[in-house]
Each structure stands twice: as structure tokens, then as C-alpha cells.
Amino acid sequence: MFYVNDQFYTVEDIEKQYEIYESLPHLRECNNRRLAICTDDVFQYITLCLYIRQKGGSVVPIHVATPKEGAIRFASSAGSHLLLFRSIYSFIELSDHPNNQEGVLVQMSSGTTGAPKCIERTWSSVEEEIESYVKILPVNSLTNSIVACPVTHSYGFICGVLACIRRGAMPVIITNSNPKYILKKLKEHPKHILYAAPALLYTLSRLLPANQQFDRVMTSGTVMPQNWLTSLREKSHQVLQQYGCSESGCVAIHPNVEDSKEMGYPLPHLKVTAGSKQTPGEIIIESSTQTIYTKDLGYIENNVLSFLARMDDTINVAGLNVYPQEVENVLMDYPKIIEAVVYKKQNNLSGERVCVQYVAIEPIDEMELREWCQRFLAPHQIPMEFIFVHEIEKLPNGKISRKQLGGVLV
Template sequence: MFYVDDCYYTIQDLEKQFIEFEKNPYLNQCEHRRLAVCLADTFQWIALCLFIRRQEGTVLPIHPATPKEGAIKIASSASSNLLFYQTFDSAITLTNEELEEEGGLLQMSSGTTGEPKCNKRTWSSIEEELKGYVQTLSIDRFSRTIIACPVTHSYGLISGVLACLERGGEPLIISTLNPKYILKKLQENPAHVLYAAPTLLHTISRLAGRGLQLDKVMTSGTMLPKSWLDSIKQVSQTVLQQYGCSEVGCISIHPDVDVPKEVGYPLPHLKVEAGEIGKPGEIVVHSTNGTIYTKDLGYMKDGVLSFVSRLDDTINVAGLNVYPQEVEDVLMMEPRVLDVVVFKKLNKLSGERVCVQYVSNNTINETELRQWCAKFLAPHQMPMEFVRVAKIDKLPNGKVSRKKLAESTV
């Protein structure tokens, strides 16, 4: 059925767990309830998710490392009836109001451009996504799907676990994100597709060196710096990339990415609109469940969708748009720069300014950085401020909130 680290769970193990769930009065009839789940045991979480799906209930997964008060806050904000915290044997009652709604999966948005919000996807829309996903991503069921990212998020849960089960495979879920342990599992499963966040993929590529050849790796969530992509490609047979949002799930998949901004071909059940090269527009997704305005800028060329920037992250310098990723790519080419983020600050006199935080083991004179940028960037793209930091603050999902960075450095 599936693995969690070194433990294998069979269909019989799953059915036994289902019997235990059926004995639980909170779970036995959950079709009109919203159940928030924050479990430390990964097997129990996957089993409970599959059970709630079969019962046509609604579930909100919460990362297992979330403190109790934080989990209650998240569950309450999603109008959950109950919260299962660390164990399914007891539940925290939040509201008795039952909702007449189709069952589904609740996900909190990343919060990169503001406060996180709760989005709901019905099980029927997820089943439609899974069929389109498996059809688009050509992976046989004998290639081990290794999920080294949170399975409380749709990337790990839907694209990783559920898609693998849909194609008849047996996923391997890694609950401890130790790069050396992940490398061990990759060696044990030479035919694989690894699902992980960009930062972890980059770390693994550096540890692998020339001694280990990875098979397929999938990246998602944030755009890879070109230098990171090159590093990962050197030790991998294929680097795949997918793009999506919490409202609609996976939108596109690239089968062999060379250019980080190219996020691939839209899934067959979706119609995607965007701008053109030189004139990017908002990425708009049409599905059987309606139209989603992603607030992302992108363009289409030869059927391939490219992501340019979040609308809110675009920096307007004297009427000219600056896209943070373009500036970040230039700075990441500087050999001494290990990590970087570009964001905007508002000046009452000069308007929006391009600002930079970067990580380096060496002290770099600001004049050197300006000279480096001047080789590749137009004057309106030139950063006005460079700040060296020990590390760049990121959200729990690994993404950077440029909005919060701007607010914290005013």
C-alpha cells in the first residue's frame, strides 16, 4: 500500500485502522462536519484522510509540528467542528454547527502576500485533478514515488501520495527530512521520482556530488534559482517542475525543465490564460468548478506556461516593472552569493525601490555588487539597497513573504 520511512503498511493495515475509525463517534458520521487534523503519526494521518474521503467528509490537515494553541486558531479560522490534536481518540470541540456542503479538502493559502486564507476543494474536483495529473506526468507505477515534503500540504498529499496510489504505485513518505537519510532511500530505490522543496533539492544535490545519480526529481512552490537548477540537473536524470495554487491544485507540469520560469504544460482538464512574452498577464485558470484568478503574472508560448512574478511582488520603478526573480537570478550568479531575495520598499519621494537581502560567507563590498548587477540589469532594475543577513526568513512552507520582509526592514 505505502511506506512511511522504514515501515510498510498493507491494505489490511489500512482496513484495520478504518475499523478503529468507525468505532469513533466523531468519525463514524462525518459527512456534514469539518474535521481539523494535527497528528504526529503519519500513517494515521494518511489513513484518516482516506477514511474521511470515503465518508465524504471535509478535512483540514495541519502540520504536526504546530503547537496546540496554534492548531486551535487555524482550525477555528476554517470553521472546523472538531480538532484532532496528536491523537484521534479524543477531539476538541470548536462548533456544533453542521454545514450542508459537499465533502472535500481544506487548505490554508501560503500567506506570502498577506494573511493566510482557507480554500476548499471538493473530493470530486481532486479526483478530476488526479486523473489529469497521472495522464500528464508519464511515470510508471514501478518507479518509487518518494515524498520528502509535508503530506499535510496538497503538493505532498495530492501530487505525491494520492497520485501515486491513483497510478497503482506504493509511495514512500519520509517523515524526517534528513538529507542523508533521503539519499539512503534514493540509493535503495534507483528508479524513483523525488518530491521535495527547492531548498532541500539543492542541499541533496550538493551532498550527492558525483557519487550518486538521482533519477527524476520534482520541484514546486518557489522558482529555482538558475544556479540551483543547474546543480540539481548535474546529478539527476530529469528535473520536473509543477505549478499550482491552493484553490485549484496542480495547474501545469514541465517534463524536463531547463529554464526555471517555465512551469510546463497545463493539465488537460484545465484551460489556462496568460499574457505574452514581453507583456505578461495574470494567469487565469478555468475549470469545471469555475474561474480562478491566481494573482500570478505569466505568459504562454508554444503551449508552455511561464511564471514571471506574483502581481503583488512586482516592483514599479518610475512606471517600469521590475520582476524580483530576474534580479535574484543575476545576484545568484555571483559566486559568493549563497541565497538572495529581492523585494520592494516604498519611499515617499522616489516611489517603489528595489531592495536586496543576501546570504554570503564572505564580506562583499556594495560597490562590487552594484558593478556585478550593472553587467546584466537595466538601470531601473538596479537595487538601491543591499543587506547581508545570516539567513533569509521563510514561512513554514519554505516560501518567502516579500511583503513581510519589506515591513520588517522599514
Template sequence: MLFVNDQYYTLDDLERQYSVFENIPYLRNCQNRRLAVCMPDAFQWLALCLFVRKKGGSIVPIHPSVPKDGAIRMANLAGSHVLLFENIYSPIHLSDQINPREGVLVQMSSGTTGAPKCIERTWDSIETELESYVSVLPVEQHTTSIVACPVTHSYGLICGVFACIRRGAEPVILTNMNPKYVLKKLKDHPKHILYGSPALLHTLTSLNRGDKRFDAVMTSGTLMPSGWLEALKKVSNRVLQQYGCSEAGCVAIHPDVNDTCEMGNPLPHLKVEAGSMEQPGEIIIHDSEKTIYTKDLGYIKNGVLSFLARMDDTINVAGLNVYPQEVEDVLMAEPRILEAVVYKKVHPLSGERVCAQYISSQPIEEQELREWCRDYLAPYQVPMEFIQVEKIEKLPNGKISRKRLGEGVLA
């Protein structure tokens, strides 16, 4: 049925887990209950998720690295009745109030602000997404999905695990994220599609030696720098990219990406609106239940959706828009720069300004960076401030909050 690292689990193992759950009253009668789950055993978590889904209950996945007090806080925020922390035998009772809307998957989304937000999706809407996703995913039916990202998030859970099972293939779920171990698992399963973050894929690319090639690679979550994509394509048979949001799941898939901004064609069950290349606009998603305003800026050309930036991250310099990714790509093309992030600071009189933090292999004079940028960017795109750091601050979900980086007033 599936692997977790090197351990193989069969359908019989799943049925045995179901029997255990049936003997626990609060799990057996979970139809009108909302269960928050924070446990390190990935197979037990997935079995529980499938069981609760089958029963019509609701589940709130919490990453197993979250400490107990943090898990309780998140579970309460999501309106959970019970928190299962580390195991199923010592439930933490939280509430007896019956929620009007159950039979949902609850995702905790922080976006770029860091403020937690609960997103509820019905199991029926997830079924629709899965059917649509599998119908357009350009891989052979029995291709192994190697899921090297959290299965408590919709990217790993729905697109990585559930979609693979729906195709009739056996997913490989990795909780051991040592890059050398991930490379070994790719070698063990040569016909694969690897689900990972841009940072992990870049690390794997850097460690890849000789003529070994990745089969298919899926990236998502944040835009991959152009230099990273170029290097990844050299060692991969195909690089795919998907775009989505917590409210809708996967929205679009690009089958063979060459431009990091191109997210591909929207899935068949969705209608997507955006601006034009000349005048980008907010990406708006329509499904059968609702309209979702993403606060992402993009455009559609020849049916292909492109994403430029979060609307809040776009920098308005004297009426001209600066998209952080464009500036980051230029900075990271400088051979000594290993990672860069571009964000805005606000001057009380003159408005928004472009700023950058970067990690480099050796010191770089600010004037050198400024001249490098001037060779490739318009004057209004060149950062006013360059800060060399040892580490770029990230949120717990691995994303960068440009808002946090830019807090404060530019002197």
C-alpha cells in the same frame, strides 16, 4: 501499500485503521462534519484522510509542528467541528453548527502575505485533478514517489501520495528530513520521482558525491534559482517542475525543465489564460466549477505556461517592470553569494525601488555587488539597497514574504 520512513504499511494495516475509526461514533458519522487534524503519525493521518473522504466528510490538515493553541485557532478559522490534536481519542469539540458545504478538503493558504486563508476543494474536483495529473506525468507506472515534503499540503498529499497510489505504485513518505537520510532512501529506491522544495533539492545536490544520480526530481512551490537548477540537472536524469495554487491544485507540469520560469503545459482538465512574452498578464485558470484569478504574472508561448512573479511582488521602477527572480539569479551567480531575495521598498516621493538581502560565504563590499549587477542588468534593475544577513526570514510554509521584507519606507 506505502512506506513512512522505514516502516511499511499494507492494505491490511489500512483496513485495521478503518475498523478502529468505525468504532468511534464521531468518525463513523462524519458525513456532515468538518474534522481538523494535527497529528504526528503520518500513516494514521493518511488513513484518516482516506476514510473521511470515503465517508463524504470534510478534513482540515494542519502541519504536526503547529502547537495546540495554534491548531485550535486554525481549526476554528476553517469552521471545524472537531480538532484531533496528536491522537484520535481525545477530540477537542469546537462547534455543532452544520456547514452547508461539506465533502471537501480544506487547505490553509498564506500566499506571500502571511494572512491565513481557507481554500475548499470538493473530493470530486480532486478526483478530476488526479486523473488528469496521472495521465500526463511522464514517469513509468510503478515509479516510486518519494515524498520529501509535508503531506498536509496539496503538493505532497495529492501529487505526491494520492497520485502515486492512483498509478498503482507505493509512495515513500519521509518525515525524517535529514538530507543524508533522504539520500539513503533515494538509493534504496533507484527508480523514483522525488517530490521536494527547491531548498531541499539544492541541499541534496550539494551533498551528492561521485557518480550517484537522482532519477526524476519534481520541484514546486517557488522558483528555483537558475544556478541551483543547473547544478541539480547535472546529477539528475530528469528535472520536472509543476505549477499550481491551493484553489486548483496542480495546474501545469514541465517534463524536463531548463528555464526556471517555464511551468510546462496546463493539465488537460483546465483552461489557462495569461499574457504574451511581450506583454505578460495575470494567470487565470478555468475549471469546471469556477474561474481562479491567481494574481500571478506570466505568459503562454507555444502552449507552455511561464511564471514570472507574483503581481504584488513585481517592482515598477519609473514605469518599467522588474521581476525579482531575474535579479536574484544574477546575484546568486556571484560565487560568494549562497542565497538572495529581491523585494521592493516604496519611497514616498519617488516610488518603488529594488532592494536585496543576501547570505554570503564571506563579506562583500556593496560597490562590488553593484558593479557585478551592472554587468548583467539594466540600470533600473540594479538594487538600490543591499543587506547582508545571516538568515533570510521565511513564513512557516517555507516561502519568503517579499511584502514583509519590504515593509517600511525607503529613506
């Protein structure tokens, strides 16, 4: 039914695992209880989620690298009754407060600020997402999902694993982060759609042998630099992109992305509104049960949703909006630059100004960078400050907080 690295698990294996869960009272009686799970056994994690969902319980996934004290703190902040840490046979009781709500999947989201927030999604809403996702995803049951991202996150678990099972294909879950191992698994499963983060996809595209191509790849989580996307398209039969948020899961899918800001077509169970290309606005998502104000800036044209920036990250230079991704794409095209992040700083006299940190093979003369930017950008888009760094600081979830990089421009 699915692989975890090189190990294949059948329906019979899952049924045997369920029998073990049924023999343990703290699992058998999980209805209306919230169980936090931190385990390095991916097969056990997935079957636990499916079993708890079937029982009417709730799941709080915790990343496998989290230490015990951190897992206890995380589980407690999410209102968990029990923490299963490394083993299903021993557990930590955290609360005996009754819980009569419908079973949920809990996700902790840090967004761009780093401040955690607890997101609860009912299993019925997850089911609705899966049905809608499978309906719009342009792949068939012969295409296996290669999931090279954490299954404790909804991107890997819902879109990579559960949606794959629903369409009758086989998930191949990879926990070995060695790029050569991932390329080996892709070659073993030539009919595939690879789920991974943009940075990993780009790394794999650079290591891919000249005589090998990706079948299909899916990118999500953060906007891929345009030159990375161009490179990936050259090595792939098809590059897809999806956009979503913790509160609703996947919102839109692009079946063949050429422009990295184009997120694609909204899923049929959602209503998505945004601004126009001339006047971008906040992306708002409406489901049957809630309205989500994403604080993402974008627009819809020809039914395709485009994402420009987080509203908090947009830089207002003398009344003119600057979207960081546009400036980053120009800088990333400069031959010596490996990575760049654009953010705003406040100037006490002239307001917000564009600044950049960049990683390069060597420091670059600022005038050289300014002249490069002048070839492609309007004057208000050109950074006032260029800072060479050996590494751009990232949050624990791998994302960059432009807010933390900002400050006052002296």
C-alpha cells in the same frame, strides 16, 4: 501499498485501521462533519483522510508541529466540528452546527502576505485533479514517489501520495528531514521521482555522492534559482517542475525544465490564460466550476506557461517592469553569495526602486556588487540598496514575503 520511512503498510493494514475507525462513533458518523487532524502518525493521517472522504466528511489538515492551543484556534477558524489532536480516541468538540455541504479538503493558505485564508476543495475536484495529473505526468507504475515534503499540504498529499497510488506505484513518505537519510532512501528506490522543496533539492544535490544520481525530481512551491537548477540537472536524469495554487491544486507540469521560470504544460482539465512574452499578464485559471485570478504575472508561449512574479512583487522603475527573479539569478551567480531576495522600496521622490538582501560567506563591497550587476542587468534593474544579512526572514510556511521586507527608501 506504501512506506512511511522504513515501515511498510499493506492493504490489510489499511483495512484493519478502517475497522478501528468504524468502532468509534465520532469517526463512523463523520458524514457532513468537518474534522481537523493534527497527528505525528502519518499512516494514521493518510488512512483517516481516505476514510473520512469515503464517508462524505471533510478534513482540515494541521501541521504536526502545531501546539494544542494553536491547533484549536486553527481548527475553529476553519469551521471544524471536531479536532483530533494526537489521538483518534480523544477529541475536542468545537461545533455542533449542522453542515450539509459536500465533503471537502480544507487548506489554509497564507500566500505572500501572511494573512491566512481558508480554501475549500471538494473531494470530487481533488479526484479530477488526480486523474488529470496522472494523465500528463511522464512516469509509469514502476516509478515510486519519494515524498520528502509535508503530507498536510496538497503538494505532498495529492501529487505525492494520492496520484502515486492512482498510477499503481508505491509512495515512500519521509518524515525524517536528515538529508543523509533521504539519500539512503533514494538509493533503496533507484526508480523514483522525488517530491521536495527547492531548497532541500539543492541541499541534496550538493551532498549526493559522485557515483550516484537522482532518477527524477519534482520541484514546486517557489521558483528555484537558475544556478540551483543547473546544479540539480547535472545530478539528475530528469528535473520536473509543477505550478499550482491552493484553490485548484496543480495547474501545470514541465517534464524537463531548463529555465526555472517555465512552469510547463497546463493540465487537461483546466483552461489557463496569461499574457504574451512581450506583454505578460495575470495568470487566470478556469475549471468546470470556477475562475481563479491568481495575481501571478506570466505568459504562455508554445503552450508552455511561464511565471515571472507575483503581481504585487513586480517593481515598476520609471515605467519599466523589474521581475525580482531575474535580478536574484544574477546575484546568485556571484561566487560569494549563498541566498538573495529582491524586493521593492518606495522612494518619495522617484517612486519604486529595486533593493536586495543577501546572505554571503562575508560582507561584500557594494561597488563590487554593482559592477557585477552592470555586466548582466539594465540600469533600471540594478539594486539601489544592498543589505548583507546572516539570514533572510521567512514566513512560517517557509516562503519569503517581499512585501514585509519592503518599505520606504530613505
